[in-house]
Amino acid sequence: MKGTLAKFSTGSPSFLYRRDALIVILASVMITAVLTLGLRQLWGFSPQDTLSLCVIAIKNMIFIGVLWRWPGSFWVIGLTELILGAGAALVRLSEVLLVNHTATGLGGYSYWLPLSYIMAFIVLPPRPALLFSLGLFGGLAGLGIVYWSSPEVPLQYKTLYGNSLVQMYAMHVTMIVCLGLLLLVQRHYVSAIARAQAQANLAHTDPLTGLANRRQLDDWLQMALHESQATGIPMSVILFDLDHFKRVNDTYGHAVGDEVLRATATATRCAVRGVDRVGRWGGEEFMVLIAGDLRAAEMVAQRVREALQNMTLPLPVPVTVSCGLAQARPDDAPADLLQRADQALYEAKGQGRDAVAISA
Known part of the structure; x- marks a missing residue:
């Protein structure tokens, strides 16, 4: 993994795009957390939810500052954010499905689960990003299988929330496929640009000496x-x-x-x-x-x-x-x-x- 990450130079356009995209996502999540905290009285958040939102807002603020000041920290912050996001997704869905039995529905948090896939394709090179996304989806799908096969979950809950679960997993698969296809298109586009630039350079370079012709x-x-x-x-x-x-x-x-x-x-x-x-x-x-x-x-x-x-x-x-x-x-x-x-x-x-x- 370290050798693969090293291929992205910290001065390359690809790296700068990835860093800026990560900053935008972190800022968006931070702003959402702050706005949600401001409205917590309307929705009756639990102390645990309030604490989680505070931690997310402070963490993202720190990460954005470090990324802005030290761009080379991209890999550390990006991988840390991926691990925290994937871990939180698995823990939260496990709590919703296996502890609460979706007694209150899948919850607003379910809408944020696909963000980890987007983060993976921003932070990681193509193949590791795809493997990470498939691994995370496998973990989330495994929780759904345990939920559906568990005799402790009332049948009426399975009937009530079964369609929502299927739609959620279908959307996750669609998200991974779309990100993979977009990445494939991007690679072909970048390759075409690289070939065009190489041909342009050849047209203006002396092949024997390497000087301008x-x-x-x-x-x-x-x-x-x-x-x-x-x-x-x-x-x-x-x-x-x-x-x-x-x-x-x-x-x-x-x-x-x-x-x-x-x-x-x-x-x-x-x-x-x-x-x-x-x-x-x-x-x-x-x-x-x-x-x-x-x-x-x-x-x-x-x-x-x-x-x-x-x-x-x-x-x-x-x-x-x-x-x-x-x-x-x-x-x-x-x-x-x-x-x-x-x-x-x-x-x-x-x-x-x-x-x-x-x-x-």
Whole structure:
């Protein structure tokens, strides 16, 4: 059970939904208990009922406060609430059926019995939730069987309340089936979303390096350029490619060339800042979108050069790169900015490679 619960990260949308749903249910029960206490004089509650309602209200208030302050307590509070709810359901129905013989009917408490099933499907993963619900229903059904077969229960009570008991158990079965079906639909829905997200990620990710591909870089570039022109905050571009990469492929094979590209992607990720974005532009060429001016871009470019030179690879010489830098202008289109960065890249190659050139 512990391993199954650990699959739900405390930061995941699923966990946050479960925690919020548990808080809502606890709050609803607490409010109902408080309102019922306020009307207890009209209904002639026993001291035991009054005490039970007070305990429920105080307990739920404490549980809500702990859940709100410490979300990681969800499992402890959720399981505690499940155990208390299931235990109370069994004890109360046992009292109604086997002690009072439903002399006063099934009582208002019977309407709350299905709440434990809902709680189970909120707190527990699917399979444990279903097993818990079936186990609880089995216990409640067992009490009904004992009641119906007991010679101590007057026949007129069985006749009078038999239909109510059957309807109650039928409703419990319907509740469990509906919750199970809703969960099944949810799982298919979540799986469909996950597949769609995976396909979307593949459409924007370079399969070899795991970096953003050219399509994603195009989208990022347009958004960054538009934001820069709207706010006046500078942005720049670094275009760099691996020097003499064709020679690496021809000499050592494409498998080694692919390893160099993957290592380049890893080293570049580590070299850029958190606000910058990097991707594979194509072949051995990469792009870095810089949130800043040419000074910031040059600093990042130098870090990239050093990081690539220090890579551990099955090559007798270090990997070097040529970098071209350009800063966005107020009237730039993406093609204009890229053209200047590309010209700077060729200037770096013309300087003998392993260099950084800045567009005028």
